[in-house]
Amino acid sequence: MGEPHRVGVVGAGWISGQYLDTLRDHPALAIAAVADLDAGRAASVAAGIAGCRALAVDDLLRDDSIGTILNLTIPAAHASVALGAIKNTKNVYGEKPLAGDMSSARAVLRRAAEVGVAVGCAPDTVLGTGVQTARASVDAGLIGRPLSAVAVMATPGHERWHHHPDFYYVPGGGPLLDMGPYYVTALVHLLGPIAAVTGAASRLRTTRAIGSGPRTGEQIPVSVDTHVTGVLHHVNGALSTITTSFDAVRTTAAPIEVHGETGSLAVPDPNLFAGEVRLFELGAPEWRTVPPSAGYADAGRGIGLIDMLTSPSPRASGTLAMHVLDAMTSLLRSAGEGRRIELTTTAERPGPVPLTPAAKWRS
Structure with a gap:
């Protein structure tokens, strides 16, 4: 499998716990760093994950060892954090909605296409059974x-x-x-x-x-x-x-x-x-x-990120969002x-998810 894909988490609020329950032990990725406007909260979260560092937001976005940003900020910050990740040539997977308005959403997808990075977005609950x-x-x-x-x-x-x-x-x-x-x-x-x-x-x-x-x-x-x-x-x-x-x-x-x-x-x-x-x-x-x-059995928040990193056709895509x-x-x-x-946009209906036991998507 090679080295796990390194993920940096921006936003250590309540929802981050649900994501980390799904992601922290997955062999395909490693939670490498956490950032939050509340430095103490970021440090507390990072302390519970082996090998994870607490960083300032800008430092995390610039960290060359991190390949994907998991954007768990409040909706008003979704677009700015995503654009910061893309500026530093990182994939980004974020909480919903993709942005607060269509102009910002278009900017995120346009810049990602120009740079050649992937964008994914919740909700991934729809990928469950x-x-x-x-x-x-x-x-x-x-x-x-x-x-x-x-x-x-x-x-x-x-x-x-x-x-x-x-x-x-x-x-x-x-x-x-x-x-x-x-x-x-x-x-x-x-x-x-x-x-x-x-x-x-x-x-x-x-x-x-x-x-x-x-x-x-x-x-x-x-x-x-x-x-x-x-x-x-x-x-x-x-x-x-x-x-x-x-x-x-x-x-x-x-x-x-x-x-x-x-x-x-x-x-x-x-x-x-x-x-x-x-x-x-x-x-x-x-x-x-x-x-x-059908669907990912016993899934939790973060399965969309796993799907984005492991599937040839990610289902929780930025285009759909x-x-x-x-x-x-x-x-x-x-x-x-x-x-x-x-509407001025469209999206392909995402591919169906075959019935996938937890033992398989967790491995």
Whole structure:
């Protein structure tokens, strides 16, 4: 196999722990360095990984021994850190969304192509057995010709549990850009790329109260829409209805349902790697469970980076992430302008993931 591919992590916040649980012992890569604006936090993370150093962000980006940057910063920093990695001739794999706006996303992919480095982006949850088994069911014709899908994400807002939720309520945040990548990416896997969108949005209130941690009770401003809904017009003619909300309390809706001429699929939460896929066939008396038949089994966050470094056709690609961002930002624009918006990007439907046991993808 040769030497492991050396990875530098920028951003040592809460989500980094989930990535490191997946990546730290994988033989194909080595976590060589960690950087964070909080130097103490970076040092604490690095101390738990053999051979890992805590560095300043700029020093990590310039380190010639590192081949790929894992960008786990807040959304507002995604593009700048990615461009810094690319400037230093490094691959970059980042948390979602790819960037806060399409101009920045295009700059990232353009510079990467000029330099000749790879760009990948979360979510990689869609590569697990949940969404991939649903996709395999669609591809196998279990629901006949797919006609539509419904996706619903409804919560009362992240400020109830997050100690520093400010970035969820400024441009680049909101329920669509925060949680929408999971749902829109899953819909592209299930039904293919999107041609146009039609949207509507609202804002329940202009401030939010932090519900936990040292800032409990503090009011923070809300400058983005907190309930977004719309229709995704897929290239193949299927229509997906999506709702993402920080204004709801609870829903009984399945995270995603896909409907075809001869059946319907209930798809598990695309923010998770696994979950029960259920099928209701035309004329059947009830729903039945579809056994896992595709996807990375027992996967965790970071499987997309492993896939990028080991697969000839990476599935969590920057091109797909930019198309998903185009769909989401166009949906917000449509809501503001009151008209259908044609997308300016497209992406190939990623290749399916064969059912891959953990013992195989971990080796």
